[in-house]
Amino acid sequence: MPSRHEPTLADVAQAAGVSLTTVSRVLNDRGYLSQGTRERVSAAIAELNYRPNQAARALHGKSTQSIGLIVPTVGLPFFGELAEHVEDALAEHDYRIFICNSMGKADRERAYLDLLVSHRVDGIISGAHNENITEYSTVRMPLVTIDRSLSPTIPNIRCDNEAGGRLATERLLSRGARRPALLTSRSGKHNLRETAYRAVLAEAGIEPVVVTVDFHTPDDLRPRLIHERLDAVAQTIDSVFATDDLSAAAVLEWAAMRGLRVPEDFKVIGFDGTAALRRALPGLTTIRQPIAELAYAAVDILLRQIEQAHSQEEQEEAEAAQESLPSPTPLGVELLEGQTA
Structure with missing residues (x-):
């Protein structure tokens, strides 16, 4: 036998x-x-x-040729597409990937972070959206974030959110909208798409209307909450800039249920431009993020961190090398023409 x-x-x-x-x-x-x-x-x-035995290699201080990726869930089109491109980029360098879905839970993100560190992955890419995860400050390995600001010393790879927000808002105004609302997950100074929306409306002398539905709202509740929040402001708005395409899809559903013709009676524009949403809603006007470019940029900077860290004999020098790789200039976005705005 x-x-x-x-x-x-x-x-x-x-x-x-x-x-x-x-x-x-x-x-x-x-x-x-x-x-x-x-x-x-x-x-x-x-x-x-x-x-x-990769675990044994890690114990001897050798590369495990593995990277951890933490995202909210690959079930969301943006993060699913992002994970696919990160995996492709890593495979070109003979690295493998551990994909961790935090599911919007801070405790789960902490547990995955601990798991990745204890398994001695060579580096971590984080795109999760939980706040106040202080454990990242204790990580002593190469680390890159995607559209998430953890620290000035941790590279944050992102698109030009402010330019995208301006492009979306100006598009609505150029098509005749005079009372555009912003539908977003979290309102505040950190939200550069909101910053641009407010700036464009201020230039036009229009009062902003900001509607929020938290990013981590369960899928079965999210459309209903969006509909309820829009009902509350329906008499004061004639269009919506949704800061992600899934929310834009919920807005289109809301408009249809209320007998509003899009774009004649009501205009909608989204943000992300993932392949999945473009197939499902080919007529959606949206701002496309360069998702593949974001993934490849994150991998490139992470692997450069790993190479520099391996070339140092002392941990202090490795950390200094990591700090010498600042966040790159935000990547450009583009307007994808559709029939909704």
Whole structure:
């Protein structure tokens, strides 16, 4: 009966007729070894289907060739598409990915952060939206965020949210809207899409109307809450700039239920421009984020951090190297023409 245990380094050494040290040198491509020895070890690895123990490599301070990605959920089109592009970008450099869905729960994000650190991944990309996760300040490994500001020393890869917000609001006004509302997840100075919306309306002498439905609202409640909040301001608005496309879809549903023709009676513009929403709602006017470019930029900066950290002998020098990689200039957005605004 064949063995049921995973082959070990010792099994490879025995099959190849060499020492454990020799197998280790072949795996790490270190030291001089004859071509014949390398071929015997490689043949034994293939025959046994040996997989290096990544946890053991981590204990010895070696790269695990793995990266952690924390997102709210890949069930949301933006984060699903983002995760796909991050995985593709990492695969080009022979890295693998652990995808962690926080599901909008701070405790779950903390648990995943602890899991990734304890498994000694080579770096972490965080795109979750929970606030006040102080545990990030204790992370001593390469770290990059996507559209999330944790610290001035942690690179934050994002699109030009302010330019996108201005483009969306100006589009509504140019098409005849005079009372546009903003539908967003959280209102405040950190919301650059809101900042631009308010600035454009101030220039036009129009009072802003801001409607919020929290980002982490359960999927089964979110459309109903959006409808209720819009009902409360329906008499004072003639259009909506939704800061994500799923919310824009809920606005279109609300307008249809109330007999409003889009765009004749009511105008709607979204934000994100994911492939999934463009297929589902090809007529939606929206601001497209460069999702693939965001993913590749995040991976590029993270891998540069990893390379710099590995080149340092002291942790203090590694941290200084990490601080030398500031957030890049926000990436550009574009208007995707549709029939809703």
